[in-house]
Amino acid sequence: MPMRKVEWTPSVTEGEARTGCLSIVRVDEQGNHIDRIKKIDTPCFFLGSRAGAPPNFTVDIWNEFKKKCNAVQIEAETISQFGRGIHDFIAVGEKQNNFRPRGKPEATGEERLTETAIYLSFRDPLNYNSICNVDGLAVSNDAFSFVVRQRGKMKLTTHQGVKLLKDLDGDLIESISMDVPYHVTSKKMRRSVDVSIHILDKILESNTGNVLGVIQGGSDERSRTVSAKETAKRNVCGFVLGSFGLGEDLSQQSQMIRWILPHIPAEKVRFIPGIGTPLQILEAVSLGCDVFNSDYPHLIGEYGQAIIFSTDASVDRPYKINLRDRKFQLDQEPILKGCTCYGCQNHTRAYVCHLLATHEMLANVLLSVHNCWHYLEFFREMRESIGRGGFNRFKETFLERYYSKAEE
Amino acid sequence: MSEDKPVALRLEIVARWGKARATLLHLPHAICETPMFMPVGTQGTIKGLTSEQVEDVHCNLILGNTYHLGHRPGPEVMKELGGLHQLMNWKRNLLTDSGGFQMVSLLQLANITEQGVVFRSPHDGSEMVLTPEMSMQIQNCIGADIMMALDDVVSTVTTGPRVEEAMHRTLRWIDRCVEAHKRPHEQNLFGIVQGGLDMDLRSQCLKGLVERDLPGYAIGGLSGGESKHHFWRVVDKCAAELPENKPRYLMGVGYSLDLLVCSCLGVDMFDCVYPSRTARFGVALVKTGTLILKHREFSKDFRPLDDECQCMACRNYTRAYLHSLVVQKEQLAGQLLTAHNLTYQMDLMRGIRNSIIEGNLDRFAQKFIDLQFPNGDCPSWARDALKSAGIDIQ
Numbered sequence A: 001m002p003m004r005k006v007e008w009t010p011s012v013t014e015g016e017a018r019t020g021c022l023s024i025v026r027v028d029e030q031g032n033h034i035d036r037i038k039k040i041d042t043p044c045f046f047l048g049s050r051a052g053a054p055p056n057f058t059v060d061i062w063n064e065f066k067k068k069c070n071a072v073q074i075e076a077e078t079i080s081q082f083g084r085g086i087h088d089f090i091a092v093g094e095k096q097n098n099f100r101p102r103g104k105p106e107a108t109g110e111e112r113l114t115e116t117a118i119y120l121s122f123r124d125p126l127n128y129n130s131i132c133n134v135d136g137l138a139v140s141n142d143a144f145s146f147v148v149r150q151r152g153k154m155k156l157t158t159h160q161g162v163k164l165l166k167d168l169d170g171d172l173i174e175s176i177s178m179d180v181p182y183h184v185t186s187k188k189m190r191r192s193v194d195v196s197i198h199i200l201d202k203i204l205e206s207n208t209g210n211v212l213g214v215i216q217g218g219s220d221e222r223s224r225t226v227s228a229k230e231t232a233k234r235n236v237c238g239f240v241l242g243s244f245g246l247g248e249d250l251s252q253q254s255q256m257i258r259w260i261l262p263h264i265p266a267e268k269v270r271f272i273p274g275i276g277t278p279l280q281i282l283e284a285v286s287l288g289c290d291v292f293n294s295d296y297p298h299l300i301g302e303y304g305q306a307i308i309f310s311t312d313a314s315v316d317r318p319y320k321i322n323l324r325d326r327k328f329q330l331d332q333e334p335i336l337k338g339c340t341c342y343g344c345q346n347h348t349r350a351y352v353c354h355l356l357a358t359h360e361m362l363a364n365v366l367l368s369v370h371n372c373w374h375y376l377e378f379f380r381e382m383r384e385s386i387g388r389g390g391f392n393r394f395k396e397t398f399l400e401r402y403y404s405k406a407e408e
Numbered sequence B: 001m002s003e004d005k006p007v008a009l010r011l012e013i014v015a016r017w018g019k020a021r022a023t024l025l026h027l028p029h030a031i032c033e034t035p036m037f038m039p040v041g042t043q044g045t046i047k048g049l050t051s052e053q054v055e056d057v058h059c060n061l062i063l064g065n066t067y068h069l070g071h072r073p074g075p076e077v078m079k080e081l082g083g084l085h086q087l088m089n090w091k092r093n094l095l096t097d098s099g100g101f102q103m104v105s106l107l108q109l110a111n112i113t114e115q116g117v118v119f120r121s122p123h124d125g126s127e128m129v130l131t132p133e134m135s136m137q138i139q140n141c142i143g144a145d146i147m148m149a150l151d152d153v154v155s156t157v158t159t160g161p162r163v164e165e166a167m168h169r170t171l172r173w174i175d176r177c178v179e180a181h182k183r184p185h186e187q188n189l190f191g192i193v194q195g196g197l198d199m200d201l202r203s204q205c206l207k208g209l210v211e212r213d214l215p216g217y218a219i220g221g222l223s224g225g226e227s228k229h230h231f232w233r234v235v236d237k238c239a240a241e242l243p244e245n246k247p248r249y250l251m252g253v254g255y256s257l258d259l260l261v262c263s264c265l266g267v268d269m270f271d272c273v274y275p276s277r278t279a280r281f282g283v284a285l286v287k288t289g290t291l292i293l294k295h296r297e298f299s300k301d302f303r304p305l306d307d308e309c310q311c312m313a314c315r316n317y318t319r320a321y322l323h324s325l326v327v328q329k330e331q332l333a334g335q336l337l338t339a340h341n342l343t344y345q346m347d348l349m350r351g352i353r354n355s356i357i358e359g360n361l362d363r364f365a366q367k368f369i370d371l372q373f374p375n376g377d378c379p380s381w382a383r384d385a386l387k388s389a390g391i392d393i394q
């Protein structure tokens, strides 16, 4: 039976910032390369999912997104009941070809590479207030915020967790680990490292090729260093920088990244879930992080807001607009002129304003679509800037325009 | 049809089977095949579906509610935006109700006088009146292809002189509506037959409306808690007496058995919030009845909702996945189930239509009843109604 293996190939670097290509390949039991099934350019953003699909995204909308983003992160518990692997369950992978937007032919050859890669994690990708809380050898259910809400308490042993990850058969697997908020005792930070390494070893016993090791240790430099070194010794395909977006400020964020990166090999992919504002992203990319995931673009939409910022210095545009504002009720322009998202191609600000005023679901759909689209566009522009050696300028321009007056 | 009266529709009868008929209803934005079901998009949207997704269920006409749209965004904004088609980017047909029914059903304090429907503003509590003229004015701003006259609605369980009063008032108001209607070349004004469960009053009202030679007629005031034995007889009588060359619309009816029976009795158009509302509660409509997806039995059921259904939910997702979305109260569940339920309704109506055209409506009805009532427990009213339509259910 072929197995999945994750590879990352660097392309251009500018300072510490780097572009590359993340590939999911299939290998046979001897480890021989069969074919490449998915590819993702980095730096990139994985859309978070609830129950297997980005919130509000029906399959036709999701298909449109594949031009821009072909990875989705999923918390693993939801689909644990299913016996045939996650791709089948949420109707991506093989099944996704059954439905093509009108007038679009079946995917073939290279185009198939853009099919959604699935990233499995035990942390709820759309609710970073909940942290992955590992207690002893049991993963307590505090990790699955909406599982707690919907199904009541349940505990999962490490053994069960490991088996679950195996059964789900995702493309990338984040090792189970213990997140700690920025401000906890250093004893707890050290413990987060021990527990995380212990579970990583268990997971590596049954999964190979596509496991990412999680580096923990909170805000303690020594713990972070130990965690990074120990994880780097193991047969992981890449690294997850854990416990980010849990109370640290921007300089603390950078500090923690700097403690970690020198101790892990440059030729493997670096994932940093939990941080999401463009400011945090630009900072982390400048230090060498590759893959991001947060609820940021969805969250903005939940406030009735649309991000419309421009990375082009010659275009003067605000960072975002609040479409609940009645001043948009006669505005027949799209959310953002020139934007190629479904919402902007088909609807006006006036309509979104009306949908928000009447609390209609379609408002969330259109705002999620636009905000995710615009955000992914930002990542594309960022990759291009690194590619032509202009990332520093890109970053400075953006910060000057949108953060000098503490906008946000 | 008199030559000088402006109309914006044309009805072409394609086939008949007993009392039933299959037609092509030519409306300004698309040709509709009847019998047809019209989904309700109260505020200018249907449960999170994009306009494109609504088109994908092969829907050519959706409803908007005048009461809601008149409140938000309001007639002035609506007019300035160029109407509801423009606002929601919907390229096919729209129908709006008069606003009166919603007022009476949503606002406890509404009551009806000769002037109009008197109600307290939900904003500031001040007393306001929805007159026939105002209803026309708002509906002209919304710009739907079909608009409904303001009628005096009484509950079907009401009896006595109030029913008669309402019937007469409905006739007086239709003249005020016709008079106030400013866009008869683009928008079709339908009259509504009232008269409760009283066959004579229904007949009188119907005759009065037909004399006014309106573009189409609706059967109103039903599906309000009356017994089904009364319900079908009123539908049957109205359908029989309404003119052949005009569309017949049965308001607020959308359960599948009702759709089948009333199509057989000669009704062309139906609307109901049921398929989209029930989707929100995690219920899928299928040929054998309903699937309540929150039930645990679906957590490991990896089949689609319906093997033959071509909707985006059935082509992509398992019942188990939909179960998990429903249990987790994901909005996506509502979107997918609405798409499925609307597809189910459209498929049912297409099935009825095709069997009228192919001349086997009786076999279609029998098969439908067998699937929905496998234990032979088809309600007696439905048997009676179908019998009167020339169909003997075994």
Ligand SMILES: [Zn+2]
Binding pocket: A335, A336, A339, A340, A341, A342, A343, A344, A345, A369, A370, A371, A373
């Ligand atoms: Zn857009």
Ligand SMILES: [Zn+2]
Binding pocket: B305, B306, B309, B310, B311, B312, B313, B314, B315, B339, B340, B341, B343
């Ligand atoms: Zn379906």
